[in-house]
Amino acid sequence: MISEAAQPSIGELRAYLRFNGWVEQPPGPAGSLWLRDGARIGVPTAEDSDLVSGVVGRLAAAERRTPKEVIAAAKYLLFDVTHLRAANDSRITDAIPLETGVKILASARAMLRAAATTARWERAHIATNYSKPGDDVVRQALMGHTQKGSYVIPVLVPIPAPSEPDLHQPTLDHTHGELHRAPSEPFERRVVRTFAQSMQAVRELVVDHARAPTPNQVHELVYRGVSREFCTALARILDQRAIGEFEATVAWAPAVPAPETMPRSVVIEAEAADLVKVVAEKLRQQKVDPSRVFSGTIVQLRHESHDDPFGEIAIATVRQGRATEILVRLRMHQYLEAWNWHYQGRAVLVEGTIRRAPGKPLRVDNPTRCHPVDEMMLPQPVVTPRQKPTARRRQVEP
Helix, strand or coil: CCCCCCCCCHHHHHHHHHHCCCEECCCCCCEEEEEECCEEEEEECCCCHHHHHHHHHHHHHHHCCCHHHHHHHHHCCCEEEEEEEEECCCCCCCCCCHHHHHHHHHHHHHHHHHHHHHCCCCCCCCCCCCCHHHHHHHHHCEECCCECCCEEEEEEEECCCCCCCCCCCCCCCCECEEEEECCCCCHHHHHHHHHHHHHHHHHHHHHCCCCCCCHHHHHHHHHCCCCHHHHHHHHHHHCCCCCCEEEEEEECCCCCCCCCCCCCEEEEEHHHHHHHHHHHHHHHHCCCCHHHEEEEEEEEEEECCCCCCEEEEEEEEEECCEEEEEEEEEEHHHHHHHHHHHHCCCCEEEECCCECCCCCCEEECCCCEEEECCCCCCCCCCCCCCCCCCCCCCCCCC
């Protein structure tokens, strides 16, 4: 028997069935029958815990999954869930110091709020200029129950339901060559992606280098959504005496295609606290102009004819706080790469002169670079086993 608190609602079950290819038959007075590949599942109209438990069991058997897997998939179909884990060398089990817990929660919210602002407009220092739409996403976010074993806080960001039934099928129009269109990335997903890629950038461009970032590295951090406020909040978590490391693990909402190649989990050790503070100070002092650089997901690929050595992609992005699309002209070898980036759900970082023409979309004809945002383009130094993330090593207490 599934506990009432754990089981999904009827609405969540219906959304799960529809997303996974089950077809609903005309409903009757007590519910409706759903069909797929010869299997039949009856779904009641009433929210009855015993009936829902039975539906989950039959659904798990039909899909050869465990009831626990079906429950999680149904409940989080439209939620990006970021599991924030704080642990020390002896592992926090049943409890954490109250002051530490309060600071982790406050700092985690501050990190998400900073990412929600830089998701709309990259900036090194936010100060008081937080984005209102970004703050709306933060207000809608939920906190799940902490998980035993380490201090894990699930942060749930609701994602809008897709407007199209199947986001994975291409749309082709051969009247003018090859044309493929895809839905834009929901802003809520962009916020969570910005949070994840900010953690990745701090890890790869700062912590792994074990030294303060160069001006070029600071620019790369900003282009990926890192801000002074994000780093300041992260440093507050790492500075807690009870914390040995901080980890962010993202479980993307199944209903919206997710970035396949972005690291699912990023860990930053407490020893990097001072280094992250240095980054925050550099971000406060340095001005970064992101006017030539933008990022977003590929929503269109177009190739006019077989003789044309160029293809064109459209990037859905946010420019000066407004959602827009920018066309990017690519040589054929890179255009073909862009197909793979698109099907992998990878956001793309583009640098180049943005051209404007009356009544025409924004476009970049000769990008100086175009690559997935999760690929760090700066050279990585070789870190020997003797190197540490920072010169200071703190004593970590249980």
